[in-house]
Amino acid sequence: MIKSELVQRIAEHNPHLYQRDVENIVNAILEEIVAALSRGDRVELRGFGAFSVKHRPARAGRNPRTGEHVPVEQKSVPFFKTGKEMRERLNREPETSPETGA
Amino acid sequence: MTGTGKTVTRVDLCEAVYQKVGLSRTESSAFVELVLKEITDCLEKGETVKLSSFGSFMVRQKGQRIGRNPKTGTEVPISPRRVMVFKPSAILKQRINSQLNSHAKATPDEVKTE
Numbered sequence: 001m002i003k004s005e006l007v008q009r010i011a012e013h014n015p016h017l018y019q020r021d022v023e024n025i026v027n028a029i030l031e032e033i034v035a036a037l038s039r040g041d042r043v044e045l046r047g048f049g050a051f052s053v054k055h056r057p058a059r060a061g062r063n064p065r066t067g068e069h070v071p072v073e074q075k076s077v078p079f080f081k082t083g084k085e086m087r088e089r090l091n092r093e094p095e096t097s098p099e100t101g102a
Numbered sequence: 103m104t105g106t107g108k109t110v111t112r113v114d115l116c117e118a119v120y121q122k123v124g125l126s127r128t129e130s131s132a133f134v135e136l137v138l139k140e141i142t143d144c145l146e147k148g149e150t151v152k153l154s155s156f157g158s159f160m161v162r163q164k165g166q167r168i169g170r171n172p173k174t175g176t177e178v179p180i181s182p183r184r185v186m187v188f189k190p191s192a193i194l195k196q197r198i199n200s201q202l203n204s205h206a207k208a209t210p211d212e213v214k215t216e
Contacts, residue, residue, distance in 0.1 A: 001141075001144045001151045002151075002152045003152070003156075006141070006151070006153070009140055010136055013136070021123060024123045025119050025123050025130075025133045028118045028121075028122040028123060029115050029134060029137055030155075032110065032118040033115070034156065034194060034197055036110040036114075038200070039106055040106070041109065041110055042108075042110065044110070045115075048138050048142065049186070051188075053198055076199055077190070077195065077198070078157070078195065078198055080187075080188030086142060087185075087186075089142065089146050090146060090183075092146075
């Protein structure tokens with residue numbers, strides 16, 4: 001599913017809205033998440049998961065082709081941790097045993 | 103460290119929709135839920151969800167492997183399972199770092215220079 005399909009599905013359930021409005025809704029949500037992360041804040045959506053930012057210190061890297069040393073600057077990377085309910089929903093088949101969760 | 107230390111939740115997403123789209127708060131909140139539900143339903147079916155300029159969510163199948171109880175050291179089999187992964191888009195990564203860079207410039211004491 002891509003964003004336009006997500007918009008379309010939601011628009012189908014809401015015939016009183018224009019597709020453009022639904023697009024604005026989806027974008028407003030995603031933009032809010034991106035804005036929070038670029039401030040370095042965490043986004044926690046219970047049942048779905050949590051987005052956070054991890055900081056990677058500068059390190060000495062290597063060009064894998066030439067073996068040359070290349071300095072890699074410090075950077076921040078987005079990180080997502082799946083929520084508990086989502087994890088369970090992905091594994092709801094009768095065969096799965098819950099004993100390894102802890 | 104960067105960040106205002108605040109945690110953004112559904113309430114804030116709902117507020118953003120309310121402010122930007124002009125629906126009622128009740129309706130905005132229902133849409134936040136609906137968006138998450140549509141994404142979740144897709145993933146549950148094993149389908150990948152690609153949101154351009156944000157990132158993609160996908161489901162990976164993991165085989166059985168041997169794990170270890172870190173406290174007792176006993177080996178325990180970990181059952182095969184499905185896990186969800188988020189792959190951030192290049193734009194998202196860039197936006198997170200543009201913030202870091204401006205922050206790093208503002209506080210040079212955090213940057214180590216030989």
